[in-house]
Amino acid sequence: MTNNPNSIEAQKANKISRRDVLKTAGVGGVGILLGASGFGGLMSITESKATSKTEKEIVPFYGKHQSGITTKAQNHIYFVSLDVTTSKKEDLIKLFKDWTKASGLMTEGKTVGELSSNEFLPPKDTGEAAGLSPSNLTITFGVGPSLFVKNNQDRFGLKQKQPKELVDLPKFPLDALEEVWTGGDLCIQACADDLQVAFHAIRNLIRIARGKAILRWAQTGFQRSKQADSKNETPRNLFGFKDGTINPDVNSEKEMNEIVWVQPGDGPNWLVNGSYLVVRRIQMFIEVWDRTLLKEQENTFGRQRESGAPLGQKNEFDKPDFNHKDENGQDHIPADSHFRLSRGDGTQKILRRGFSYSDGMDVKTGALDAGLLFVGFQRTPSKQFIPIQTRLANMDKLNEYISHRGSAIFACLPGTKQGGFIGETLFN
Secondary structure: OOOOOOOHHHHHHHHHHHHHHHHHOOOOHHHHHHHHHHHHHHHHHHHHHHHHHHHHOOOOOOOOOOOOOOOOOOOEEEEEEEEEOOOOHHHHHHHHHHHHHHHHHHOOOOOOOOOOOOOOOOOOOOOOOOOOOOOOOEEEEEEOHHHOEEOOEEOOOOHHHOOOOOOOOOOOOOOOOOHHHEOOOEEEEEEEOOHHHHHHHHHHHHHHOOOOEEEEEEEEEEOOOOOOOOOOOOOEOOOOOEOOOOOOOOOOHHHHHHHOOOOOOOOOHHHOOOEEEEEEEEEEOHHHHHOOOHHHHHHHHOEOOOOOOEOOOOOOOOOOOOOOEOOOOOEOOOOOOHHHHHHOOOOOOOEEOOEEEEEEEEOOOOEEEEEEEEEEEEOOHHHOHHHHHHHHHHHOHHHHOEEEEEEEEEEEOOOOOEOEOOOHHHHO
């Protein structure tokens, strides 16, 4: 045998000696595993598990409809409203194209761009979601009435395309709206099971919009996490009551076409397969509510707090009996209860996708600044949200404990195929 360490014989001997060392060193199962599959085999097992888990946490961005509408609600929301600063239509189109590309990447857990080899340039991606799973991220875009006409000016030659339904909501009784939480030319709703993932999406989309649009207002929100609620029950709001019991079935194409998705003939064809989004920032007077008797709380909602059942019934999804009277001859479900008024005759429905929020302390009152970020999707706001909210604003007993601070309406654009871009139908 040659003494040359680089000789073929020496290399073979070296390989054998390493294998023998592993066997005699007592590595046991590890040695067997490596001997059976090699390092490559071990890596493939690990990678396949990670890939499988990641794939389950991806909600496709491209499709007939935008995700984040009928998608099962995630743990967190990051909602922003923006004002467009450019006056050029081509800038707006470029923005939506760039947003589409970035959103398609981020919803798959990827960065918005490769790391630049030039250390004297900022990275294309901000980096805080590096190594994190997609966390079921959905990104939903909408356009507001002021994108079409503002100060009586046709801003981008889109005035003739503005749907009749896309107008500022009327001022409802008891509204206490603040400008800092109201309106906007565009909106982005990012929802994810991880707040950092949602924040990363919003941050990068705002960054891409630099020079074309600026942030108008923003609100984060949360639900009980999926980990905390293994039974997958209806979420509870910050008053402790279940919220969303009477939502339509998102798995029913018939119901979604009737209630949520804009249909041919409803208005301009560019919005077909889109939806109208109403968002309301509703402050809850937590401390006042916490001093209210349970019976009064239940009469306010018209439901039992523990089970969520309509008053007089046993289970959450039992049919309510609005003709039933109590021992004093009073309606078992009060006429001014939130449930009874929001339901009406049962013909006006919307898809609610609300989240709770908590923004620390209200400096004006010293109380908690917390409440509900109401998010509702519908096909025709004038026949759905507006009549519902009109009833609630006039009679709802819950008004004693809440105040509407912010409000906006947007037309959520139809989905798009890969290779196209969100808003393509509007700009064609």
